[in-house]
Amino acid sequence: MNDVVVTGIGLVSSLGVGVESHHGLFDGQLQPVFDRQATAPYPIHPLAPIDFDLLIPKKGDQRQMDQGQRIGVYAAGLALQDGGVLGDLEFLQNTHLIVAAGDGERDVAVDEEILSAISSAEDRQIFFNLSMSKKLRPTLFLAQLPNLLAGNISIVHGVTGSSRTFMGEQPAGLDAIVTMAARIRAGSVNAGLAGGAYSAPRFDMMLHLGLGGAILEGEPASVWTRKERGGGMICGSVGAFLLLESRDHAERRGARISAVLGPAFSEHSFRESGEVETCAADLWARMKPSLASGPLGIISGASGAEPVTAQELASFERLQAQHEIYIRGTGTMIGHALEATAPANLALASLALREQKYFAPFDETGIEKDAPAPPSQIVVTSFGHWRGEGMILLRSARGDRA
Amino acid sequence: MNTCDRKGRPLVAVTGLGIVTSLGRSKAENWAKLTSGQSGVGFIKRFTTEGLKAHIAGSIDFMLPAGFNSQELSYALAEDAAREALDEAGMNGANAFPGPLFIAVPPAEISWRTREDLAATLPAGSPVTYAAMIQKNFGKRRDILDAFSMGRVGDLIAQRFGTRGSPISISTACASGATAVQMGVDAIRFGLTNAALAIGTDGSINVESVIRFSLLSALSMHEDPPQEASRPFSHKRDGFVMAEGAAALVLENFDTARARGAEILGIVAGCGERADTFHRTRSNPDGSAIVGAINNALEDAGMGPDEIDYINAHGTSTPENDKMEALACMAVFGERMKALPISSNKSMIGHTLTAAGAVEAVISLLTIRHGVLPPTINYREPDPAIPFDVVPNIARAQKVNRVMSNSFGFGGQNVSLIFQSPP
Numbered sequence: 001m002n003d004v005v006v007t008g009i010g011l012v013s014s015l016g017v018g019v020e021s022h023h024g025l026f027d028g029q030l031q032p033v034f035d036r037q038a039t040a041p042y043p044i045h046p047l048a049p050i051d052f053d054l055l056i057p058k059k060g061d062q063r064q065m066d067q068g069q070r071i072g073v074y075a076a077g078l079a080l081q082d083g084g085v086l087g088d089l090e091f092l093q094n095t096h097l098i099v100a101a102g103d104g105e106r107d108v109a110v111d112e113e114i115l116s117a118i119s120s121a122e123d124r125q126i127f128f129n130l131s132m133s134k135k136l137r138p139t140l141f142l143a144q145l146p147n148l149l150a151g152n153i154s155i156v157h158g159v160t161g162s163s164r165t166f167m168g169e170q171p172a173g174l175d176a177i178v179t180m181a182a183r184i185r186a187g188s189v190n191a192g193l194a195g196g197a198y199s200a201p202r203f204d205m206m207l208h209l210g211l212g213g214a215i216l217e218g219e220p221a222s223v224w225t226r227k228e229r230g231g232g233m234i235c236g237s238v239g240a241f242l243l244l245e246s247r248d249h250a251e252r253r254g255a256r257i258s259a260v261l262g263p264a265f266s267e268h269s270f271r272e273s274g275e276v277e278t279c280a281a282d283l284w285a286r287m288k289p290s291l292a293s294g295p296l297g298i299i300s301g302a303s304g305a306e307p308v309t310a311q312e313l314a315s316f317e318r319l320q321a322q323h324e325i326y327i328r329g330t331g332t333m334i335g336h337a338l339e340a341t342a343p344a345n346l347a348l349a350s351l352a353l354r355e356q357k358y359f360a361p362f363d364e365t366g367i368e369k370d371a372p373a374p375p376s377q378i379v380v381t382s383f384g385h386w387r388g389e390g391m392i393l394l395r396s397a398r399g400d401r402a
Numbered sequence: 403m404n405t406c407d408r409k410g411r412p413l414v415a416v417t418g419l420g421i422v423t424s425l426g427r428s429k430a431e432n433w434a435k436l437t438s439g440q441s442g443v444g445f446i447k448r449f450t451t452e453g454l455k456a457h458i459a460g461s462i463d464f465m466l467p468a469g470f471n472s473q474e475l476s477y478a479l480a481e482d483a484a485r486e487a488l489d490e491a492g493m494n495g496a497n498a499f500p501g502p503l504f505i506a507v508p509p510a511e512i513s514w515r516t517r518e519d520l521a522a523t524l525p526a527g528s529p530v531t532y533a534a535m536i537q538k539n540f541g542k543r544r545d546i547l548d549a550f551s552m553g554r555v556g557d558l559i560a561q562r563f564g565t566r567g568s569p570i571s572i573s574t575a576c577a578s579g580a581t582a583v584q585m586g587v588d589a590i591r592f593g594l595t596n597a598a599l600a601i602g603t604d605g606s607i608n609v610e611s612v613i614r615f616s617l618l619s620a621l622s623m624h625e626d627p628p629q630e631a632s633r634p635f636s637h638k639r640d641g642f643v644m645a646e647g648a649a650a651l652v653l654e655n656f657d658t659a660r661a662r663g664a665e666i667l668g669i670v671a672g673c674g675e676r677a678d679t680f681h682r683t684r685s686n687p688d689g690s691a692i693v694g695a696i697n698n699a700l701e702d703a704g705m706g707p708d709e710i711d712y713i714n715a716h717g718t719s720t721p722e723n724d725k726m727e728a729l730a731c732m733a734v735f736g737e738r739m740k741a742l743p744i745s746s747n748k749s750m751i752g753h754t755l756t757a758a759g760a761v762e763a764v765i766s767l768l769t770i771r772h773g774v775l776p777p778t779i780n781y782r783e784p785d786p787a788i789p790f791d792v793v794p795n796i797a798r799a800q801k802v803n804r805v806m807s808n809s810f811g812f813g814g815q816n817v818s819l820i821f822q823s824p825p
Binding site: 039040041042064097101102103106108111112115116118119125126128129130132133136137138141142144145146147148150151152154155158159160161162163164165166167168169171172174175179182183185186188203204206207208209210211212213214217230266267268270386387388390 | 449450451452453454455507509510511512514517518520521522526529530531532533535536537539540541542543544546547548550551552553556557560561567568569570571572573574575578581585588589591592593594609610613614616617618675676677678679680681682683691694811812813814815
């Protein structure tokens with residue numbers, strides 16, 4: 001079985017473009033950035049200022065994408081750049097791709113126009129057929145297909161080993177990484193790019209999430225403290241990709257190894273009473289044999305949606321009796337980005353391990369404690385607002401070979 | 403001790419198959435109609451097509467009472483196909499399938515009917531905005547969040563059949579069903595499981611999806627009679643016909659399948675994939691990505707091109723696809739293409755989009771089993787640029803041991819699978 005290592009990190013969020021621009025999280029210099037207007041009264045974390053031209057040079061390509069796809073293609077480019085293989089077509093022809101993505105953004109104005117007029121139309125169906133035929137734009141259709149994020153990454157960056165897209169909210173993001181790691185571990189492929197992207201200011205997704213009460217209204221707060229307000233996520237614009245390789249492949253080309261992947265578990269409970277708690281306990285029990293003594297970082301993908309956020313947190317509290325743990329809920333800092341959340345948290349964990357640093361607490365709740373020394377092992381958790389419970393262990397590349 | 407393939411990996415057996423298309427439910431019904439050259443395409447009755455450019459499809463209205471949305475139909479189709487496959491594999495008893503689920507599903511979106519219901523909650527006459535719909539219904543419609551989550555169909559199938567772990571919902575456009583099969587094969591070869599359930603399903607024919615494909619000028623306009631619209635490889639082909647359907651395959655480690663006494667229906671011998679960099683809806687004119695996928699499948703199977711007996715084509719009936727597929731086949735199989743039979747199931751069932759790769763995988767295995775090649779119907783005027791044996795119009799009795807099935811998707815995602823008769 002091959003060791004799987006992280007050799008490239010690409011991250012774009014509300015805090016900055018590129019993983020380096022997230023260094024301020026180590027010393028508490030970075031504060032969360034909010035946009036309270038775009039989808040008021042539901043705040044979001046907007047995308048940091050970005051020049052897409054730098055990694056998507058053709059304007060024609062940019063025009064064919066929606067904002068989430070642009071963010072993703074850019075973040076994928078950053079991961080390749082960080083791994084030293086951007087533009088290396090020979091390498092990229094043998095690089096495999098797994099993208100986690102949802103739908104692209106709808107043309108909300110068209111929907112609103114049709115919905116406003118349809119109830120007074122003489123014949124509802126014919127009115128709908130005619131207005132949709134007139135108003136839909138062909139380019140928009142392509143930008144709405146989830147697999148076109150992957151398609152655009154192939155077109156813009158030349159990644160062509162293979163291309164798969166996973167759909168299905170948070171677990172899709174985790175499973176993209178888990179599946180790529182399994183392919184590398186088995187020796188089926190040597191190098192793969194996996195990740196996802198999400199653009200936050202989207203009324204179509206706000207409607208989907210809001211109908212289930214899964215977004216937070218009003219003043220932002222730490223993901224751990226939203227329970228009394230009914231819980232809810234603050235969506236964030238995020239693009240995150242990891243370049244993964246077998247250790248041999250990475251060492252042969254002299255790549256910088258940021259982190260080493262340990263065990264990964266991805267489960268699926270139906271969220272009946274008590275199921276998440278049982279699932280979480282089971283996941284930790286399976287993870288335990290792989291955990292070393294000493295400090296353990298936990299980078300949580302908790303969305304803030306309840307009751308699952310509280311259930312995930314409770315599983316950490318039980319762990320605390322046996323391990324010195326340092327919990328960080330990135331939802332507080334960069335917001336929640338559905339499919340892109342697990343990749344973003346793996347990107348941040350890889351950065352911390354590479355820099356031999358750890359993040360200052362993201363809130364003042366006391367749940368997140370200062371780490372006296374940077375952990376050399378970090379578990380990234382992914383408990384979706386609707387489905388999916390999983391976690392992945394990352395280790396420092398400086399330790400013994402796993 | 404595993405029985406291994408030519409590359410020393412655990413051999414992957416198929417022990418159960420299920421299918422539902424516009425031709426009908428079950429393998430028996432589909433096979434009877436496929437081998438008698440019948441078409442499932444007809445005029446759309448689900449909604450009025452007045453004002454639309456396209457009026458025909460291989461839609462399925464025999465599964466659910468009228469009023470269903472795409473998610474509900476995609477689930478019903480997948481459930482039906484999976485139940486048939488699991489029955490055949492002898493695994494449908496305990497609803498505890500001993501492995502993961504890989505399911506190709508169409509992307510989910512809140513249905514228009516639901517949007518209109520939400521709009522109706524606002525005061526009459528006021529402009530309808532998303533912001534107003536959210537505020538008025540905030541937290542009150544958890545059922546809608548559930549129903550239109552991307553993972554919904556996979557979640558329901560996982561619940562229904564008790565598959566293990568996180569269900570993987572796949573989209574590689576029109577190659578999705580083939581990717582689902584490939585992921586199941588990977589999981590068994592990697593030793594992660596002894597069994598996997600691979601499904602492709604698509605029940606997404608609605609007004610908006612029809613308009614979207616019309617806008618790409620991808621659909622056939624030869625609408626009358628509808629049964630003759632899909633004419634893969636023929637000179638006057640002008641587009642594909644949208645269709646619905648689902649297919650399921652029970653994949654197992656050959657040895658554990660045999661140990662439990664399961665009947666082996668066939669072997670998945672090879673899977674190849676390659677992505678294209680050329681264009682969002684067109685293949686590179688040199689055919690390199692399609693050639694790459696086919697060659698990778700052969701390489702993965704440890705086979706030479708001469709070992710393939712028959713090709714189940716992607717064959718969508720668009721001018722572009724069939725031309726490119728022909729070019730790629732010529733590049734790989736050379737002069738042999740003049741004699742190697744290749745036919746398109748889509749001539750009869752239309753293009754089941756997300757499901758197509760799985761539907762055609764099932765039909766490929768039925769082809770091996772029955773020793774009959776389903777025809778390419780509506781083949782009246784050959785395309786001089788494609789001088790192939792397309793099994794024109796009439797099924798042909800011919801024993802085949804190794805079948806290649808091609809799937810090519812928008813966004814340049816190409817997959818080729820090779821199936822083999824049981825050893």
